[in-house]
Amino acid sequence: MLGEGILKGLAETARNFAGSFVSAERLTTVEYPEQRIAPIEATRDFPFLVYDVENRDGGGPEWEAGMRCVACQICEKECPPKCIFIEKSKDKKLDYLGKAQFYPARFDIDISVCMSCQICVEVCPFDAIKMDTEFELATTDRFGGLLLDREQLAKTNEYYHKIHPTEAAEVDARLAEEKAKADAKAKAAAAAAAAKAAAPAAAPPAAKPAVHAVAAPAVKPAEGETKP
Amino acid sequence: MIDKLDQVFVLLTHWVVGFLPAFLQPVAIVVIAVAAILVTFPGLFAICVLLERKGLGRMQNRLGPNRVGPFGLLQPVADGLKSLTKEDLVPLSADAAVHFLAPVFLVVVVFMGYAVLPVGRHMTLVNMDAGLLFYFAMGASTELSVFMAGWSSRNKYSLLGAMRAVAQMISYEVPLLMSSVAVVMITGSLSLNRIVEAQNQYTWGLPHWYIFTPWGFAGFVMFATAATAETNRSPFDLPEGESELVAGYFTEYSGFKFAEFFLGEYVGMLSISGLGATLFLGGWSAPLAVLGWVPSWIWFFGKVMLSMCVFIWLRGTLPRLRQDQLMNFAWKFVLPFTMLNLFVAAAWRFMGDGWERWVVCSVVLVIAYVVMARVGMRRKHFGPRSYRYAE
Numbered sequence: 001m002l003g004e005g006i007l008k009g010l011a012e013t014a015r016n017f018a019g020s021f022v023s024a025e026r027l028t029t030v031e032y033p034e035q036r037i038a039p040i041e042a043t044r045d046f047p048f049l050v051y052d053v054e055n056r057d058g059g060g061p062e063w064e065a066g067m068r069c070v071a072c073q074i075c076e077k078e079c080p081p082k083c084i085f086i087e088k089s090k091d092k093k094l095d096y097l098g099k100a101q102f103y104p105a106r107f108d109i110d111i112s113v114c115m116s117c118q119i120c121v122e123v124c125p126f127d128a129i130k131m132d133t134e135f136e137l138a139t140t141d142r143f144g145g146l147l148l149d150r151e152q153l154a155k156t157n158e159y160y161h162k163i164h165p166t167e168a169a170e171v172d173a174r175l176a177e178e179k180a181k182a183d184a185k186a187k188a189a190a191a192a193a194a195a196k197a198a199a200p201a202a203a204p205p206a207a208k209p210a211v212h213a214v215a216a217p218a219v220k221p222a223e224g225e226t227k228p
Numbered sequence: 229m230i231d232k233l234d235q236v237f238v239l240l241t242h243w244v245v246g247f248l249p250a251f252l253q254p255v256a257i258v259v260i261a262v263a264a265i266l267v268t269f270p271g272l273f274a275i276c277v278l279l280e281r282k283g284l285g286r287m288q289n290r291l292g293p294n295r296v297g298p299f300g301l302l303q304p305v306a307d308g309l310k311s312l313t314k315e316d317l318v319p320l321s322a323d324a325a326v327h328f329l330a331p332v333f334l335v336v337v338v339f340m341g342y343a344v345l346p347v348g349r350h351m352t353l354v355n356m357d358a359g360l361l362f363y364f365a366m367g368a369s370t371e372l373s374v375f376m377a378g379w380s381s382r383n384k385y386s387l388l389g390a391m392r393a394v395a396q397m398i399s400y401e402v403p404l405l406m407s408s409v410a411v412v413m414i415t416g417s418l419s420l421n422r423i424v425e426a427q428n429q430y431t432w433g434l435p436h437w438y439i440f441t442p443w444g445f446a447g448f449v450m451f452a453t454a455a456t457a458e459t460n461r462s463p464f465d466l467p468e469g470e471s472e473l474v475a476g477y478f479t480e481y482s483g484f485k486f487a488e489f490f491l492g493e494y495v496g497m498l499s500i501s502g503l504g505a506t507l508f509l510g511g512w513s514a515p516l517a518v519l520g521w522v523p524s525w526i527w528f529f530g531k532v533m534l535s536m537c538v539f540i541w542l543r544g545t546l547p548r549l550r551q552d553q554l555m556n557f558a559w560k561f562v563l564p565f566t567m568l569n570l571f572v573a574a575a576w577r578f579m580g581d582g583w584e585r586w587v588v589c590s591v592v593l594v595i596a597y598v599v600m601a602r603v604g605m606r607r608k609h610f611g612p613r614s615y616r617y618a619e
Contacts, residue, residue, distance in 0.1 A: 001601065002604070016288070017541075
């Protein structure tokens with residue numbers, strides 16, 4: 001029947017109108033600055049740099065000392081819109097594995113250029129750059145205000161755990177495993193080195209005769225050789 | 229006391245005018261009445277915009293504006309200030325004179341319609357014998373303004389919007405007139421005051437409004453449809469379809485000229501609501517005889533605001549029509565139906581006061597509605613849309 005659909009539609013909008021005063025289901029608006037919904041774990045917008053509080057080497061503030069980034073510049077090269085700028089340091093610092101590494105003397109991300117593709121995160125071999133969920137980035141300065149430097153980008157591992165708990169736990173497990181492996185390796189190396197060091201140190205009294213015994217004939221001809 | 233309240237504006241005018249010399253009094257009365265119209269209806273326009281934004285929001289499960297003032301009540305003020313402070317741009321290749329005149333002409337013509345509307349008992353600015361004719365003459369002039377705007381802008385969207393608007397407004401002007409002619413036939417007068425007087429009678433406490441007769445109800449539905457199309461309101465808002473034509477014929481307007489178009493549109497809606505109320509809903513007369521003590525102007529404005537709410541409700545519900553659907557609907561359904569309604573109204577007039585005329589007129593109209601709807605929808609296929617090339 002002509003007009004039936006219009007009446008049905010009018011009934012539906014009337015239900016919406018009346019329902020919006022009584023039921024939350026028909027008024028889904030969240031009044032943003034006053035009310036907020038819980039952040040979603042899979043959200044991402046712009047990258048930030050992770051630093052570890054417990055792992056510090058060298059001087060400077062905490063964020064600079066514990067920064068995981070080693071200035072390898074892979075992210076800079078992979079970034080599709082080229083919004084990352086890195087300057088490598090001249091000196092080296094020990095990283096969490098106890099290895100001497102470079103660190104970024106400058107690390108800038110222009111978030112007005114960034115397209116939030118997460119490629120930098122995927123290519124980073126050091127789990128040093130991750131995606132942030134902070135979205136209230138409005139500023140009155142559209143050039144300087146949107147160009148974030150190292151200090152603004154650096155955030156603790158705790159913060160990373162807070163915004164992406166699952167992902168951060170995985171990363172931590174992986175890093176711990178690597179560290180354990182490195183520690184084991186270091187221990188083995190240390191043991192070997194110690195053994196090596198111990199061998200000449202502990203062996204001489206016992207080994208000396210042997211050495212002499214073995215070496216003596218060798219030495220002797222030499223001596224003999226030199227003598228004549 | 230009650231009579232005084234009913235006539236409070238008339239008495240106030242006469243009291244003010246009493247201070248002036250006698251030869252100035254006729255002029256002063258007119259000036260005061262015109263000023264009242266020029267203040268009241270833009271004021272209602274502001275209220276309507278707020279109602280529309282809040283109401284549409286609620287229909288779409290959101291809150292609507294709620295930041296300016298308590299509950300967002302000052303939003304119209306903010307909107308007005310914004311449009312006043314914006315830069316007034318005129319395209320370089322536009323016809324500057326016509327471009328300037330179009331919004332002015334629209335507002336003038338729209339306000340002229342109020343000259344003949346009876347806002348309350350003894351509250352008509354010009355009590356014209358052919359008031360309805362004058363109203364339609366003024367209403368039809370809005371098309372000129374729309375086409376002036378579209379043509380002078382030198383913009384393809386403006387021109388397309390203006391062409392759509394003119395085609396649509398001319399198509400729906402005919403059924404609008406035809407549905408009103410039935411009222412004129414029954415009343416025997418073109419004077420809007422006479423039409424209201426004819427409806428301001430009561431049997432068993434119920435009013436003699438024309439909407440409560442078969443031909444009046446059918447006429448009112450057709451009038452409302454045509455009025456919606458006349459004022460370019462959703463679902464007939466093709467001339468300014470945002471998704472297709474940016475803003476249609478006022479694409480190239482900004483600042484206060486844009487505000488004038490906006491004002492013209494809403495004041496036009498208020499005015500056509502007023503006309504609909506006058507023709508079919510008894511104008512300023514009370515809906516029940518026992519409510520006769522309430523001032524007449526309250527009833528008139530109540531009816532106008534009620535029909536504005538229906539306009540908003542329709543806008544929140546219906547999607548925009550396509551051009552061919554619009555034209556088909558006007559020429560193949562609304563126009564034949566209003567013409568049939570003329571015959572039904574004539575039959576009603578000459579069948580006497582018995583119950584027979586109720587039965588005959590109702591049956592004829594219902595059968596006509598069903599048959600025409602069936603015939604019109606015969607070859608229409610409703611269902612999931614099929615794509616020929618996209619899949």
